[in-house]
Amino acid sequence: MDIFLDKALQKGVDVAPLGQVATYIPELAKGSVSDVGFALMDLDGHMYTRGQAEKNFTLQSITKVITLLLALEDLGKEKVFTHVHMEPTGDPFNSIMSFEVKNPEKPFNPMINAGAMVVTSLIKGETKEEKIRRILEFSGKLMGKEEVRFDQEVYLSEKETGHRNRSLAYFMKSTGIMKGDVEDILDLYFMQCSILGNCVDIACIGAVLASNGIHPITKERVVKKEHARIVKTIMTTCGMYDASGEFAVACGIPAKSGVGGGVLGAVPGRYGVGVFGPALDKKGNSIAGIEMLISLSKDLDFTIF
Structure with missing residues (x-):
């Protein structure tokens, strides 16, 4: 096992200089x-780490998995998927064209920005403060941590520069897709994307998914089996943006990336995986993270196909 873990880390370190941070x-x-680093958690709660596995970073789009799970727990799949499709786009994660031209009635899936903002708007709570509290508490349950917080500086930075997301949100408001106060929903979404975690944390989330909703350490059911199945399926088809098909061929597991450099992976029945490397490829995925996941998949036979 150790030789495969060491090999995967080295592959990530070697390719990291080829990417660029967001x-x-x-x-x-x-x-x-x-x-560069990663963590691997088996379903008995044993953790294997290499490199910068405990360095905190903002989870960014990995939180789309968290909020989709929470919305499903709050409302059920029928209600959630009346507001968002579950189909891949083949377009960039923040594309406006694919939305307005191809599918204006509702976003393609919950893993692109438009779909994620709609999902976030569905989470139960009277105010954005109550909603972010619930998102943070639910994140803690998935990670097995008592306290989860978001990075105030990154949140403010996203709020200041999030013009594309603001455009998407107001477009959805104009077509009736987005319900509620747009600025409150945007604020909540920027807070959500700024949630802090590390490879160990996201490996734990992956292990919950891999075990169909059971936390590997507490053995508590955190989410319904059906909801874990739905989210893993959408991660497989849509989780790596417009590189999802290529990643499925190369690695073959449900995964979700974020522009903070993290990737969450779930190997059904076996492992949760969290990888980190802030240098991204041209499609917004961690270049080291993908290389490490492919290496681990080949050596440990991760693929579900």
């Missing part, structure tokens, strides 16, 4: 290309 959110531009 700069469109100014706070993310401070990330270091040399920060």
